[in-house]
Amino acid sequence: xxxxxxxxxxxxxxxxxxxxxxxxxxSGHTALYWYRQSLGQGLEFLIYxxxxxxxxxSGLPSDRFSAERTGGSVSTLTIQRxxxxxxxxYLCASSRLTLGARxxxxxxxxxxxxxxx
Amino acid sequence: GQQLNQxxxxxxxxxxxxxxxxxxxxxxxxxxxxxxxxxxxGPVLLIALYKAGELTSNGRLTAQFGITRKDSFxxxxxSIPSDVGIYFCAGPQGGKLVFGAGTILRVKS
Numbered sequence: 001x002x003x004x005x006x007x008x009x010x011x012x013x014x015x016x017x018x019x020x021x022x023x024x025x026x027s028g029h030t031a032l033y034w035y036r037q038s039l040g041q042g043l044e045f046l047i048y049x050x051x052x053x054x055x056x057x058s059g060l061p062s063d064r065f066s067a068e069r070t071g072g073s074v075s076t077l078t079i080q081r082x083x084x085x086x087x088x089x090y091l092c093a094s095s096r097l098t099l100g101a102r103x104x105x106x107x108x109x110x111x112x113x114x115x116x117x
Numbered sequence: 118g119q120q121l122n123q124x125x126x127x128x129x130x131x132x133x134x135x136x137x138x139x140x141x142x143x144x145x146x147x148x149x150x151x152x153x154x155x156x157x158x159g160p161v162l163l164i165a166l167y168k169a170g171e172l173t174s175n176g177r178l179t180a181q182f183g184i185t186r187k188d189s190f191x192x193x194x195x196s197i198p199s200d201v202g203i204y205f206c207a208g209p210q211g212g213k214l215v216f217g218a219g220t221i222l223r224v225k226s
Contacts, residue, residue, distance in 0.1 A: 004159070033213060042205065042218035043160070055212055091159050105150075106214055108159025 002026070004109035006092050012115045013082055021077045021112045025094030032075050033093045033106060034067060043091065049075060082116045089113050121206055123217035130196055131225050138220040139190040140206030149182050149189040150207040150214070160205055164191070198226050 005024040013019050025032050034046040045059040049069040060066070064082075069075040079086055093106035123140050130136055140149070148167055152160035164175050166182035166189060173180050179192045193200055203219040 031212070035216075043216040045213050045215065048213050050212065093159070105162050105165065106160075108161070110157065110159050 004092055004094055004107055006109035006112050008112055010113045014117050015084060016081055018080045019082055019114060021090050023075045023092030023109060026107055029094035029096050031095045031097060032069060034077050035091045036088045037091055038088045084116045087114055087116045121208060121215060121217035123206055123220050125220060127221040129223045132196060132198060134196055136193040136196050137190060138204060139188060140217050141188040145186040146208035148209050151180050151191045152205045152207060154203040196224050198224050200224055
């Protein structure tokens with residue numbers, strides 16, 4: 001497809017289980033970003049990739065969160081031993097370049113809504 | 118890191134009214150971006166501003182990059198029901214975008 005694709009769109013899991021969220025960016029976009037949006041909140045930065053490397057993972061809340069990107073394309077965000085406070089919408093975005101003076105347009109997917117019971 | 122403060126937090130306006138919202142920062146940004154998020158969707162870029170003092174329009178939307186580079190505003194003229202959603206300001210910090218908390222717009226038809 002032409003846009004950023006995320007799966008699953010909805011995930012309900014039990015506390016303590018691991019979950020994997022997938023992001024397929026727009027073809028040719030070298031930068032990929034993960035954000036988290038809790039109910040009624042703004043967008044919380046988690047991590048971004050330039051190619052397969054992650055120059056900034058400062059937003060990952062704890063060591064239960066990890067992400068990888070392979071082949072400069074698909075990325076997976078993994079949350080281990082999920083907790084109720086992990087419930088949120090996880091948004092992925094991609095851009096053609098990392099942000100510079102005149103870039104800055106991130107194209108977002110529709111998000112993966114995670115509910116931890 | 119830099120924080121973006123948006124106001125108001127929410128607005129409930131009559132269809133046809135003009136809307137104004139703004140975003141401020143304690144630090145300078147060289148780019149200001151305004152995104153809109155519809156319910157159940159990801160945010161979509163509305164307007165990008167790259168130069169202090171710049172005034173840019175996109176249909177009924179007008180945004181300005183403050184001369185101090187520490188603020189920006191977004192105006193929506195003659196609001197319609199499909200304007201409902203959350204409006205975010207954003208700016209680059211390192212290699213990522215940081216976002217304000219958003220302004221929720223609700224329109225009475």
